[in-house]
Amino acid sequence: MPLKQPPAIRALLVAWLLLFFMFGLLTLKVYPPVNYNLTDEIWAMHSSTAFVEGKGESSKVTPRFYFGALGAFQSIAGKGIATARAFSLIAAMVVLYLTYLLGRELKDGYAGLLSSVLLGSTFAFSWHSRVIRNEMLTAAFVAAAVYLIYYAFKREKHRYLFVGSLLAALSVNVHPNSLQYALGII
Numbered sequence: 001m002p003l004k005q006p007p008a009i010r011a012l013l014v015a016w017l018l019l020f021f022m023f024g025l026l027t028l029k030v031y032p033p034v035n036y037n038l039t040d041e042i043w044a045m046h047s048s049t050a051f052v053e054g055k056g057e058s059s060k061v062t063p064r065f066y067f068g069a070l071g072a073f074q075s076i077a078g079k080g081i082a083t084a085r086a087f088s089l090i091a092a093m094v095v096l097y098l099t100y101l102l103g104r105e106l107k108d109g110y111a112g113l114l115s116s117v118l119l120g121s122t123f124a125f126s127w128h129s130r131v132i133r134n135e136m137l138t139a140a141f142v143a144a145a146v147y148l149i150y151y152a153f154k155r156e157k158h159r160y161l162f163v164g165s166l167l168a169a170l171s172v173n174v175h176p177n178s179l180q181y182a183l184g185i186i
């Protein structure tokens with residue numbers, strides 16, 4: 001039986017996610033405050049579009065799923081640093097929503113909302129949600145895998161085990177270090 005949540009929780013969740021997204025959009029060009037990896041970001045931005053277009057050596061980049069997804073996003077939304085950073089911001093919002101869902105499953109809607117707000121307000125999460133790197137998409141894959149596997153066991157809907165396991169396995173194509181998460185989930 002699905003968990004019911006008070007309408008106030010839903011409204012607070014939507015407000016929180018919109019606030020995070022709007023603040024993120026407004027700070028894409030100025031945050032992070034130190035461009036410690038701007039060269040890497042520019043390389044990732046160009047390599048992802050070249051990967052999707054199948055041009056040159058960039059068509060052989062790995063991890064393939066990350067560069068394919070980022071390149072596809074840029075081909076739809078436009079090319080540029082802010083656009084490519086927005087991809088990470090959107091993935092971060094997915095992570096925040098999945099954190100809410102997992103907290104709701106484990107305890108209740110209040111715990112889920114608090115977990116999401118605490119995660120989204122940390123410096124490291126904010127930083128990585130606004131740079132062109134694969135950490136946020138990796139976190140989205142891993143969080144989705146954990147949520148689906150927990151959901152499958154709790155609700156005895158074992159078909160979600162396959163989807164959660166598939167996401168854990170595919171996460172290696174988002175970031176090679178995801179192998180440790182996939183093995184941990186197994």
